[in-house]
Amino acid sequence: MARVLITGASRGIGKGTATALQAQGHQVIATARDVSMLDGLPVARKVQLDVTDQASVDQALAEAGPVDVLLSNAGATVRAPIETIPLDALSGLFELNVFGALRVAQGVLPQMRERGTGQLIFMSSVLGRLVIPLIGAYSASKHALEAIAETLAVETRPFGVSVHVVQPPAVSSGGAERxxxxxxxxxPYRPLLDRLGPFRAAPVSVEEVAGVVATAIAEGDKAPFRIPVGESATTILRARKAAPDDAPFLAAPLEW
Structure with missing residues (x-):
């Protein structure tokens, strides 16, 4: 069993995965910006961690001690057209979804390299490989996250560290509503908002995402680098791979 540090464990995917992994016998270190939101979570340890704050990351990792697996899950999304999104909102999204994930990964990698073993699992999305209108900023952050993860996978392999990205479609976690x-x-782009329903049809459950993470941990360095969650994610990503690169790709029809 592994010592697993999970960022963003106060709700949704992070909370569900923390609960599932602890029940399977892993020693879970759950973290959140507001540690009081972890009250009642049945895990081995609860630590305050704000991934956007270097001092907070340093303190949390010192408290956590050795980490076998990092599940980098903390993140958020924004709904806005690219033309009119406030740049500070875009910057904040990248600070959390990209730089925050990298900040924690940089913190745990030295100990993993020294031991010659470790696993980094990044919570991405099918939107790390394609885009949806009004959710392009989130897609951009996940594209960037996957580029960083893919580079880490190559750079850290000689040190015994494996890297993976989990790619769910829409998840019934409440994240979209927040x-x-x-x-x-x-x-002028407001009419698009009412036409995004098809993109969130048949969401996967938090439990399904947690199951994929658990399998990746069990498989270790034998787990794939990119891991879609559910048949819809697999179908969407297969269609994206087959689509020509000389035109924008839409996973569902959109008219307005």
């Missing part, structure tokens, strides 16, 4: 929205009724 999205920051920059799109009022006067925005």
């Amino acid at each position: 999205a920051e929205v920059h799109l009022d009724d006067s925005n």
Whole structure:
């Protein structure tokens, strides 16, 4: 069994995965910006961690001690057209989804390299490989995260560290409902918002995502680098791979 540090464990995918892994016998270190939101979570340890703050990361990793597996899950999304998204909102999204994930990975990698073993699992999305209108900023952050993860996979392999990205489609975790929205009724792109339903059809459950993470940990360095969650994710990503690169790709029809 492994010592698994999970970022963003206060709700949704992080909370569900922490619970599932602990029940399977792993020693889970659950982290959150507000550690009080971890109350009642049945894990080995709870640590305050803000991935956007280097001092917080350093303190949390010192408290956590040795880590066999990092599940980098902390993240958020934004709804806004690329033309009108406030740049500070885009910057904040990258700070959390990209730099925050890298900040924690940089913190745990030295100990993994010294031991000659370890596993980094990044929570990405099918949107790490394609885009959806009004969710392009989130897609951009996941594209960047996957590029970083793929580079890490190559760079750290000689040191015994394996790297993986988990790619769920829409998840019934409440994350979409908590999205920051920059799109009022006067925005010319507002009609698109009401036409995004097909993209969130048949979401996978938190339990399904947790199961994929558990399997990746069990398989260790034999697990694939990119791991879609569910048949819909597999189908979407297969279609994206087969599509020509000389035109934008839509996973579902969109008219407005």
